[in-house]
Amino acid sequence: MAWEITDINIGDEVTLTVTVLKMLDGGRASVSIPSYGFSYSIPAAKKTQPGDELQLRGEVTHVDEEDQKITVKAGGLITVDADTITGWTPVPRKKTAFRDEAD
Structure with missing residues (x-):
């Protein structure tokens, strides 16, 4: 991991x-997410087979620095250990200066 949870x-x-654990009806795949102890399914391409690795992207909704966990919104909410994240793209943020004077 090239980044810190902070x-x-x-x-x-x-x-x-x-x-991918197994293919389900309707073009979905049952997948295993590291450090997430629940079943989860995602849309998958027709040629996807059990054992394939897929990328699941989502937006961070909660960061728990004490427990080193991240909650991600990727369809549903998924809480995983921070070290299971394989890619990270920060959202551009504006930096505004604080003002000492009233409007």
Whole structure:
């Protein structure tokens, strides 16, 4: 990991690498997400097979620096260990100066 959890902010986009467990009806795949102990399914291409690794992208909604966990909105809310994040794109933020005078 090339970043620290303190670098990640709400609104940033992160990528998780997931492994396909099995294909479901309707073009969906049941996937395993590292450090996430629940079943999860995502839309998948027709040629996707069990064992394939896919990229799941989502927006950070919560950062828990104490427990080293990140909550990501990728369809539903997924809370994972920060070290399972495989990609991170910070959202551009404006830097505004504080003003000492009243309007």
